[in-house]
Amino acid sequence: MKSSSSVLNKSMQRVAKWSSGQADTGNALIHGDNLAVLNMLAKTHAGQVRCVYLDPPYNNGESYQHYFDSMGHEEWLQSVSARLEKIKLLLRTDGSVWISIDDSELHYLKVAADAVFGRGNFVGTIIWERRTTRENRKVLSRNHEYLLVYAKNIATWSKSRNSLPLTDEVKSRYKNLDEDPRGPWQSVSANVQEGHATPQQYYSLKAPNGKLHSPPKGRCWGFSEQRMIEEIAKNNVWFGRDGNAVPRLKQFIANRTAGLTPETLWRADDVGTTSQAKKHLLALFKEISLFDTPKPEHLIQRILQISTDPGDLILDPYLGSGTTAAVAHKMNRSYLGIEIGEHIKTHCTHRLQQVIAGESGGISGLMDWKGGGGFDFYRI
Ligand SMILES: C[S@@+](CC[C@H](N)C(=O)[O-])C[C@H]1O[C@@H](n2cnc3c(N)ncnc32)[C@H](O)[C@@H]1O
Structure with a gap:
């Protein structure tokens, strides 16, 4: 770990750097409130981001070990809308936004996101099978959740999005x-x-x-x-x-020149479940507390496969345990990950150091990942 001055943004301070080589990678983890960070990035990264993945607290009333998930409905909606407004400024013309959400706020979020990106730029709703076992303690076993997908410009994105490889x-x-x-x-x-x-x-x-x-x-x-x-x-x-x-x-x-058109139903067999993501984290973080709501690396890999190419810049303003950064790293994309919680230090940096060292879980096998690269750690 090395320490040096800021290179990403004048308002941020680089406090650490991890790298397998000398070159700056452009990859950054930023510790702070995402609205404040997005405001800073708007000055330096406008029109540069190819894909934004958001996995906000779903406002489902749960209290997890690393964050609370309970706000007033209006407050939650305004908070996400304010962030989407900033994110829109950062997107490239061929960029897209993918938002994870469950039943609690899906329909309200759709209307709010339409107001930001325009209904015409709504790409679709993807259903992700997040669990394959029945949840018997609930009235309905909610086995799936959603991804709302928006393009910055639907006409441009329709031509630039990637097909999936033949299965x-x-x-x-x-x-x-x-x-x-x-x-x-x-x-x-x-x-x-x-x-x-x-x-x-x-x-x-x-x-x-x-x-x-x-x-x-x-x-x-x-x-x-x-x-x-x-x-x-x-x-x-x-x-x-x-x-x-x-x-x-x-x-x-x-x-056959074209691959497969992405479908809207993403099965657990193809992109993994929450419980598989937790097992992966358990193997990564043997000594530290388990993060409750990680996404499986295969889910994020599919999003990035469709929406980006190697070298593109990815942004995740709700980084959690660092899944998006780990996947972007293994897929040779650049990334900016923002997280307000202390787990950006305890979990995300720890996870990415293991990625640099050639960690073998998640999508490593699929990507033939052997390690390398680096990232910087900033605080605001
Ligand atoms: C659902 S989790 C994200 C999980 C992540 N996708 C993963 O795979 O681990 C949401 C995260 O957003 C973070 N968060 C909530 N509000 C935030 C804010 N205003 N700024 C930055 N991060 C925030 C929480 O601390 C939590 O870690």
């Missing part, structure tokens, strides 16, 4: 039934709805082994007869193993 399940749909040298393929329908069909799209098609096929009622062939003959000659049409089945078009995995 093993999707890849397994591609087979090579005819040992085509171009590799695995899947078959898709060769007929389409007849909406804007031309007369050339209605004809009988003879399969290689003689059977005649016509498009079903209300549909036509996707190609004219001439084009279909060319596609058959190029071995792009599949008539089944017996050469007589309804023709289907071959789509090769090698030609």
Whole structure:
């Protein structure tokens, strides 16, 4: 640990620096109230942040070990709105904001966030399955919570957001039934709805082994007869193993340029649960008290995968146990994490030092994380 003067912002003091090398990383943990810090960052970081993840206290009346989660409803709403106003100034044009929230305040927060970002920039609501076991002590077992997603500018963001990589399940749909040298393929329908069909799209098609096929009622062939003959000659049409089945078009995995469009239902199997996140923290913080409400690293990884690229700047104004910073670090993004509680010292810095040293939990395996990098610690 080294000590030096401020580089992030004149109003902040750098009190410590952890690094595996000499170079400044731009990564910072900032100890203080996030509204005050956001006001300072507005002077130095306007228009620079690609993604903001917010995990505020949900105002659900609970009292956790590291913070209280009980405010008057109006006070809570005003407090989050004031922060969203500042965050909007920090966003890049292709930036986005992801807010974790549960049932207690979701609908009020949606209206308040609409007022800040504009209803037109609302991207959607994601449902995250946060637990897979039944909570029998409650009237309803709340197994999911939400992510509200906003773009700074929906038109720009729609073009710049990333697709998700193909899953093993999707890849397994591609087979090579005819040992085509171009590799695995899947078959898709060769007929389409007849909406804007031309007369050339209605004809009988003879399969290689003689059977005649016509498009079903209300549909036509996707190609004219001439084009279909060319596609058959190029071995792009599949008539089944017996050469007589309804023709289907071959789509090769090698030609697939787009990944998967992100869905709005995020299963625990894919992005983890609160209890898995706690187990990860237990392994990290053997000697210190467990943080009650961590998010799993896989959940944050998916957000950053969709909304950012390597080198982009990420902001988390409610850092908690440091999950967003740890994930951004392992994904080679820059980050600013703000936290008011003392656990920024006891938990976040401790966690990130382990990340620098090559910690193997959370998404480390997925990212092939071996350690490195650094971060600075500021107070205001
Ligand atoms: C739900 S927790 C965040 C958990 C985090 N996502 C994680 O994975 O560990 C909310 C955090 O916001 C912090 N917080 C609440 N009000 C704040 C404020 N005004 N400024 C900075 N941090 C604040 C709390 O201390 C708490 O650590």
